[in-house]
Amino acid sequence: MLVPVTFEGAEMMLPEGANLAAALLAAGVGAFRTTPVSGAARGPYCMMGACFECLIEISGATRQACMMQVQAGLVIAKPKGRANGAG
Amino acid sequence: MEQVDLGVIGAGPAGMAAATIAATAGLSVVVLDEQPAMGGQIYRAVASGGAARTDILGKDYLEGAGLAQDLQASTARHLTEAVVWDIAPQEGGVAITYSHKGIPARIEAKRLLLATGALERPVPLPGWTLPGVMTAGAGQILLKASGMVAPRAVLAGSGPLLYLLAVQMARAGSPPLALIETQSLRDQLAAAPRLAGGIRGWRILIKGLGLLAELRRHGIRRITGARDLEVIGTGRAEGLRFSAQGRAQEIACDTVLLHQGVVPNTQASRALGLAHDWHAGQRAFVPRTDGWGESSHPGIFIAGDGAGIAGAKAAAVAGQLAGLQIACQLGALDRAARDAKAQPARKTLDAERSIRPFLEAAYPVAAQILCPADKTLVCRCEEVTAGDVRHWAGLGCKGPNQTKAFGRVGMGPCQGRYCGLTVTEILSHSHNLPHSQIGAYRIRMPLKPVTLGELSTVNAPEDAEEGHPK
Ligand SMILES: Cc1cc2nc3c(=O)[nH]c(=O)nc-3n(C[C@H](O)[C@H](O)[C@H](O)COP(=O)(O)OP(=O)(O)OC[C@H]3O[C@@H](n4cnc5c(N)ncnc54)[C@H](O)[C@@H]3O)c2cc1C
Numbered sequence: 001m002l003v004p005v006t007f008e009g010a011e012m013m014l015p016e017g018a019n020l021a022a023a024l025l026a027a028g029v030g031a032f033r034t035t036p037v038s039g040a041a042r043g044p045y046c047m048m049g050a051c052f053e054c055l056i057e058i059s060g061a062t063r064q065a066c067m068m069q070v071q072a073g074l075v076i077a078k079p080k081g082r083a084n085g086a087g
Numbered sequence: 088m089e090q091v092d093l094g095v096i097g098a099g100p101a102g103m104a105a106a107t108i109a110a111t112a113g114l115s116v117v118v119l120d121e122q123p124a125m126g127g128q129i130y131r132a133v134a135s136g137g138a139a140r141t142d143i144l145g146k147d148y149l150e151g152a153g154l155a156q157d158l159q160a161s162t163a164r165h166l167t168e169a170v171v172w173d174i175a176p177q178e179g180g181v182a183i184t185y186s187h188k189g190i191p192a193r194i195e196a197k198r199l200l201l202a203t204g205a206l207e208r209p210v211p212l213p214g215w216t217l218p219g220v221m222t223a224g225a226g227q228i229l230l231k232a233s234g235m236v237a238p239r240a241v242l243a244g245s246g247p248l249l250y251l252l253a254v255q256m257a258r259a260g261s262p263p264l265a266l267i268e269t270q271s272l273r274d275q276l277a278a279a280p281r282l283a284g285g286i287r288g289w290r291i292l293i294k295g296l297g298l299l300a301e302l303r304r305h306g307i308r309r310i311t312g313a314r315d316l317e318v319i320g321t322g323r324a325e326g327l328r329f330s331a332q333g334r335a336q337e338i339a340c341d342t343v344l345l346h347q348g349v350v351p352n353t354q355a356s357r358a359l360g361l362a363h364d365w366h367a368g369q370r371a372f373v374p375r376t377d378g379w380g381e382s383s384h385p386g387i388f389i390a391g392d393g394a395g396i397a398g399a400k401a402a403a404v405a406g407q408l409a410g411l412q413i414a415c416q417l418g419a420l421d422r423a424a425r426d427a428k429a430q431p432a433r434k435t436l437d438a439e440r441s442i443r444p445f446l447e448a449a450y451p452v453a454a455q456i457l458c459p460a461d462k463t464l465v466c467r468c469e470e471v472t473a474g475d476v477r478h479w480a481g482l483g484c485k486g487p488n489q490t491k492a493f494g495r496v497g498m499g500p501c502q503g504r505y506c507g508l509t510v511t512e513i514l515s516h517s518h519n520l521p522h523s524q525i526g527a528y529r530i531r532m533p534l535k536p537v538t539l540g541e542l543s544t545v546n547a548p549e550d551a552e553e554g555h556p557k
């Protein structure tokens with residue numbers, strides 16, 4: 001079932017329960033964040049929770065998108081400032 | 088607090104097999120894995136949706152289903168989405184701290200088995216940080232767990248996993264645009280004599296030849312002996328540039344999947360301060376273990392690719408050996424029973440390992456990866472280049488831990504998982520010293536970033552708090 005989430009303010013419909021990073025990639029999101037050092041765009045690299053390139057912000061907490069599943073109503077933002085990956 | 092005989096970290100083939108055999112012998116066993124389902128990397132999602140994709144993933148994938156069923160039928164408890172972030176040796180065993188959906192908990196175990204598998208070897212080449220560039224393993228995870236094929240992809244690097252992935256993508260209806268391989272015919276010829284010792288690994292070879300034939304049937308273009316690989320693009324991957332057959336070439340694409348083999352994930356074994364040795368063939372550090380998988384710390388075992396790369400079949404039987412020895416140490420099996428059950432496992436392990444020297448020589452790590460150009464980023468998190476590390480080496484920086492003080496290299500959220508080996512290689516080259524002498528990053532708990540809330544809830548040991556940036 002497709003459920004609504006927002007990414008950087010834009011609403012999109014993603015399959016419920018799917019891997020969040022995979023679902024965002026499939027929806028055409030390439031850059032998940034920008035780096036705190038140079039501001040370069042980054043997206044998922046390992047898909048197994050090891051590289052921390054897929055960091056996103058959900059309700060103020062930084063999470064690894066590749067280790068999460070899609071749920072209705074997720075409000076996702078690109079992390080700002082130093083990446084910390086708390087999750 | 089929950090107490091068990093055996094705590095297993097990782098539910099891949101090694102962890103599944105170890106937990107099953109130990110539980111069958113009568114031990115209380117808990118398996119923790121951060122993934123939502125058992126299977127590990129190779130058999131990811133095998134017990135859920137993934138098994139339906141067997142046509143695409145191949146027959147081997149089904150072997151994982153057997154391991155998963157055995158574990159489910161045993162008395163071992165499998166905790167999913169359990170991220171282990173602290174392991175503390177204590178009197179009579181270890182305390183394992185993990186978080187499940189952000190809620191921390193702790194388990195005490197008399198014995199610990201690390202079955203945390205492998206990581207893709209870092210592939211530092213120009214453009215490897217652009218969105219759209221992923222590891223081959225990541226491409227495969229998308230396929231296994233999400234049934235998704237990376238669009239307009241070029242596969243680049245070296246190793247049999249590239250062939251497997253290319254074939255799986257083709258079967259799924261989206262073959263890669265091309266396979267750009269860094270190993271040369273010369274490497275393959277030089278590797279041939281090592282086959283003598285690998286006769287028992289023929290099965291693996293024949294499977295490899297079958298994959299190559301299938302690649303040809305699908306009409307997938309292969310170029311070998313490629314050098315000077317570079318991903319080009321502004322803001323995202325737009326193409327792969329390389330030189331081969333004596334000329335510069337370029338392929339436009341949206342995705343680049345990189346691979347230079349896999350290396351043991353030594354994050355937990357390093358954080359525990361276990362002894363490691365440099366493995367010249369695998370070009371990686373490998374934890375020191377005895378014939379049962381017991382590490383330099385009595386009671387802490389390691390099995391599977393985390394103890395040295397040998398593949399999924401080897402991982403499962405190495406898991407069995409560790410499980411048997413642990414059951415024996417805790418009095419659930421006598422030596423005669425242990426040895427009788429161990430015999431077939433050892434035979435398989437030897438056979439699986441015997442092919443490795445051939446594979447290591449036939450698919451060597453590319454020179455440009457071992458010795459990246461100065462401008463290439465090596466630390467993705469802190470954006471440190473190979474030139475920076477060489478510069479610090481020139482200033483007298485001797486070891487990986489010292490580089491952290493020079494420029495935060497290895498101190499980002501990935502804790503050096505994707506730069507550690509590169510930094511060791513560069514320093515070894517700069518100082519002309521063996522890798523064993525250069526050493527590796529010191530790793531500290533927590534193994535994964537945790538919030539202050541999680542730390543305080545479980546009242547973690549003090550040293551956990553100085554881990555890495557929170
Ligand atoms: C991405 C990837 C894809 C691969 N695909 C193939 C393939 O198709 N064919 C093949 O022959 N080989 C493949 N390999 C090689 C493969 O790793 C091994 O052959 C096999 O999976 C090793 O089994 P294992 O039990 O040692 O570890 P794995 O199967 O890797 O299992 C390790 C498990 O430990 C868990 N884990 C690690 N750290 C923690 C932690 N801190 N807390 C909780 N859980 C943790 C992981 O989630 C994982 O499930 C792949 C490797 C990688 C990295």
Ligand code: FES
Pocket residue numbers: 021043044045046047048049050051052053054055064065066067
């Ligand atoms: S993509 Fe590497 S941690 Fe998520």
